[in-house]
Amino acid sequence: MRFKSQKIAFWFFAVCMLLLILQVTYGFIMGFARIGMDGLHDFIPFNAARATHTNLLVVWLLTGFMGAAYYIIPEEADRELHMPQLAWVQLISWVVVGVIAIVGFHFNWWEGRKFLEIPRPLDYLVVVNVLLFLYLIGMTIWNAKKHSTTQLVLFFGLFCAALLYLPGMIYFDNQTLDSYFRWWVVHLWVEGVWELIMGAILAFLLIKLTGVDREVVEKWLYVIVGLTFLSGILGTGHHYYWIGTPKYWLMVGGIFSALEPLAFLGMALWAINMYRKKGKDHPNKLALYWTLGCAIMSFVGAGFLGFAHTWPQVNKWTHGTLITAMHGHMAFWGAYGMLVFAVIAYALPQLTGRKLFNNLSGYLAFWSANIGMVGMTGALAVAGITQVYLERKLGLDFLAAQKETEVHFIGMMLAALLFTFGVILFIYDFIRHGKPNDEAIVAATSAE
Amino acid sequence: MLSKSQARAFFLGGTFLFSAAFLILTVDTLRQNPTRTKEQNMSAAARAGKLIWEKNNCMGCHTLLGEGAYYAPDLTKIVQQKGAEYLKVFLTDPQAMYPGQRRMVKYNFTDQEKEQVIAFLEWVGNIDTNNWPPKPNIEPPATGNTVALALPAEKPEKYTQLCMACHKLGGTGGVVGPALDGVGKKYDAEYLDRWLKDPPSVKAGTTMPKLPLTDNERQELVRFLASLK
Ligand code: HEM
Ligand code: HEM
Ligand SMILES: [Fe+2]
Numbered sequence: 001m002r003f004k005s006q007k008i009a010f011w012f013f014a015v016c017m018l019l020l021i022l023q024v025t026y027g028f029i030m031g032f033a034r035i036g037m038d039g040l041h042d043f044i045p046f047n048a049a050r051a052t053h054t055n056l057l058v059v060w061l062l063t064g065f066m067g068a069a070y071y072i073i074p075e076e077a078d079r080e081l082h083m084p085q086l087a088w089v090q091l092i093s094w095v096v097v098g099v100i101a102i103v104g105f106h107f108n109w110w111e112g113r114k115f116l117e118i119p120r121p122l123d124y125l126v127v128v129n130v131l132l133f134l135y136l137i138g139m140t141i142w143n144a145k146k147h148s149t150t151q152l153v154l155f156f157g158l159f160c161a162a163l164l165y166l167p168g169m170i171y172f173d174n175q176t177l178d179s180y181f182r183w184w185v186v187h188l189w190v191e192g193v194w195e196l197i198m199g200a201i202l203a204f205l206l207i208k209l210t211g212v213d214r215e216v217v218e219k220w221l222y223v224i225v226g227l228t229f230l231s232g233i234l235g236t237g238h239h240y241y242w243i244g245t246p247k248y249w250l251m252v253g254g255i256f257s258a259l260e261p262l263a264f265l266g267m268a269l270w271a272i273n274m275y276r277k278k279g280k281d282h283p284n285k286l287a288l289y290w291t292l293g294c295a296i297m298s299f300v301g302a303g304f305l306g307f308a309h310t311w312p313q314v315n316k317w318t319h320g321t322l323i324t325a326m327h328g329h330m331a332f333w334g335a336y337g338m339l340v341f342a343v344i345a346y347a348l349p350q351l352t353g354r355k356l357f358n359n360l361s362g363y364l365a366f367w368s369a370n371i372g373m374v375g376m377t378g379a380l381a382v383a384g385i386t387q388v389y390l391e392r393k394l395g396l397d398f399l400a401a402q403k404e405t406e407v408h409f410i411g412m413m414l415a416a417l418l419f420t421f422g423v424i425l426f427i428y429d430f431i432r433h434g435k436p437n438d439e440a441i442v443a444a445t446s447a448e
Numbered sequence: 449m450l451s452k453s454q455a456r457a458f459f460l461g462g463t464f465l466f467s468a469a470f471l472i473l474t475v476d477t478l479r480q481n482p483t484r485t486k487e488q489n490m491s492a493a494a495r496a497g498k499l500i501w502e503k504n505n506c507m508g509c510h511t512l513l514g515e516g517a518y519y520a521p522d523l524t525k526i527v528q529q530k531g532a533e534y535l536k537v538f539l540t541d542p543q544a545m546y547p548g549q550r551r552m553v554k555y556n557f558t559d560q561e562k563e564q565v566i567a568f569l570e571w572v573g574n575i576d577t578n579n580w581p582p583k584p585n586i587e588p589p590a591t592g593n594t595v596a597l598a599l600p601a602e603k604p605e606k607y608t609q610l611c612m613a614c615h616k617l618g619g620t621g622g623v624v625g626p627a628l629d630g631v632g633k634k635y636d637a638e639y640l641d642r643w644l645k646d647p648p649s650v651k652a653g654t655t656m657p658k659l660p661l662t663d664n665e666r667q668e669l670v671r672f673l674a675s676l677k
Contacts (some may be wrong), residue, residue: 030519033519033550034519036550038550038551041551045508045509045553046508046509046517046519046520047504047505047506047507047508047509047517047553048505048508050508050509050517050519051505051508108503108504108505110505111502111505112501112502112503112504112505112506112507112508113502113507114507114508114515114516114517117505117508149452149456173490173495173498174481174485174487174490175485175498175512175513175572175575176481176484176485176513176575177478177481179513179515180474180477215452218452219450219451219452219455220455222452222455222456222458222459223450223455223458223459225459226455226458226459226462226463229459229462229463229466229467230462230466233463233466233467233469233470234466234469234470234473236470240477241578241580242513242514242577242578242580242581243513243514243515243575243577244481244484244485244513244575244576244577245477245480245481245484246476246477246480246484247578248473249473249477250578252473316580316582317582319514319580319581320511320514320515320516320518320522321518322518324518325518387518392581392582392584393584393585393586394584394586395583395584395623396623397622397623397624398520398521398522399521399546399549399550399624400623400624402550
């Protein structure tokens with residue numbers, strides 16, 4: 001850490017960990033409901049648990065991105081954050097809005113559109129909050145002495161993410177259009193602008209951890225985000241096959257979404273090659289594990305498992321089944337969950353001055369979380385294939401087919417237990433680092 | 449070798465080009481939308497139904513057009529498959545229709561609200577979805593009553609409204625319960641009467657629901673079932 005104002009990032013990361021634990025709790029509520037243990041049905045029906053699970057996911061990831069931005073931008077811009085007190089205002093109001101939304105879900109107060117359940121009045125508050133966030137990091141960059149590619153790509157990604165939230169706030173009484181523009185948020189986020197955020201954060205981490213020349217890292221960053229938009233924008237069409245939109249989307253969506261894994265493959269090859277070319281051995285091996293792990297797992301979860309069901313001929317059968325949930329878990333975890341973990345693993349020792357990397361609990365956290373997630377994905381895959389075969393191919397009744405998936409959900413929850421064990425270990429290490437302090441500030445030359 | 453400024457040009461150029469293509473296709477999609485979704489058939493009731501659908505986050509358990517949650521069945525074609533009358537009975541008390549099964553929330557909808565939700569789902573069912581959901585294309589293993597038998601011409605009204613949603617007869621109908629072909633050979637009228645009156649009292653733990661039928665309707669159904677030989 002080089003600037004006092006970077007310390008705010010720590011509190012964003014702390015909130016992030018708290019929300020993750022809550023998200024996992026709600027995951028288990030749904031998992032139990034799926035094996036017939038729905039004792040909470042009267043208080044937390046499945047739809048409330050699900051809205052909470054997925055919204056907490058999106059919120060903890062965004063909180064992590066914001067923390068990352070507050071850490072990275074001052075360092076890249078080589079100056080203190082613009083008005084750091086306002087960053088506190090932003091954090092607190094963000095948490096307040098989030099808590100109201102989550103509590104509201106339990107009282108049937110929501111918008112009822114998948115992933116965009118936050119009710120309209122709160123949407124406006126989210127917009128104001130994000131504008132404040134963009135203002136703070138925007139002004140920091142504006143007044144900077146240097147403008148690195150990494151910080152520009154990061155800002156551009158965050159800015160577009162904010163912009164793309166708006167189409168989700170328009171009301172349509174036509175279900176097809178409702179869905180059409182819902183994807184402008186959901187798809188163009190995770191398979192578009194969030195990849196810019198991911199690329200920029202990975203670039204920052206790779207520069208710090210491998211010591212490879214900034215020019216080389218950033219050149220390939222441009223190529224990767226170029227590939228992202230080349231495939232991802234028209235790739236939105238893979239959600240426009242069956243919702244009432246014209247037939248040409250079958251071809252447009254099929255071809256361009258099939259190219260999307262290239263961006264993730266690029267990300268993985270880029271990270272591995274930069275590591276191979278490393279000019280130094282950074283002592284924080286754990287941060288390197290999470291960084292390279294993120295680049296690789298995102299290719300598996302998003303690239304490979306996304307590709308598996310993106311062709312119209314396959315998607316016709318798997319659309320809206322547990323196959324989608326299988327891909328959703330590994331993709332979100334591999335690309336964005338691990339990204340936030342990577343930033344935290346790198347930034348915590350810097351923020352607190354306690355160099356607790358490379359201890360056993362850190363590695364154990366990494367391996368059990370990832371092996372747990374692979375197990376969860378495997379169980380969901382088998383459940384999904386069972387569902388597609390029985391319900392879609394044979395025409396069995398929905399509930400009868402679901403009965404056959406229960407055993408796989410027992411397996412899924414066992415794997416989820418391992419995953420959760422990893423997350424808890426990670427948080428245990430987080431807490432052991434203690435609070436950020438000014439003694440951790442070091443001069444530019446020895447910072448890295 | 450590729451230079452950094454070339455890489456940047458690739459990024460900016462690609463972004464501009466593909467965003468433009470996406471916007472053009474969006475304009476065309478909007479242009480075709482009223483025809484493909486048969487927007488002229490969207491009644492005031494259907495619009496109101498969409499609001500009820502969203503207000504209660506039905507998508508948090510169900511999928512519609514294949515989007516939503518995977519806990520409960522896809523409802524895209526539900527009105528076309530099961531009929532409005534059945535759905536009215538179902539929505540009055542969802543748990544009674546599937547006793548002992550995965551639970552839906554019991555909403556206390558008024559008759560008008562039920563009609564609005566059904567109108568919305570019916571409108572969605574008529575959207576041109578490029579033939580989604582696909583028809584099952586593998587023959588299920590044979591299960592008992594599958595021999596095609598001569599069908600009596602007249603089906604009681606309640607049979608088409610309620611029973612068809614779950615039972616197949618002569619190859620048409622739902623798949624929740626067993627096919628009813630030849631059921632008159634299996635059971636006599638007295639048994640069928642007791643069964644329709646209160647299934648759980650005949651067979652504990654059964655998943656066949658107790659349906660709201662008047663005595664007349666029940667007797668008509670029993671005569672009909674008993675004739676299926
Ligand atoms: C990090 C990147 C990604 C994330 C976080 C992600 C996540 C998700 C999620 C959560 C859904 C369910 C959305 C909903 O129904 O509302 C979904 C659907 C889908 N994703 Fe991804 N995805 C990613 C990348 C990809 C890629 C690269 C591909 C293709 C190669 C892909 C193909 C698909 C397809 C075809 C569906 C639709 C499934 C259906 O028809 O039900 N995804 N994704
Ligand atoms: C560890 C315990 C977890 C359990 C038991 C769990 C379980 C579940 C269940 C049962 C669903 C609902 C599927 C349905 O509609 O029937 C779900 C949805 C989802 N979960 Fe989890 N989950 C867990 C953790 C996570 C984590 C760590 C992530 C992300 C990093 C995640 C991301 C998602 C997403 C994106 C969806 C929506 C999927 C879709 O709509 O296709 N979950 N989860
Ligand atoms: Fe997508």
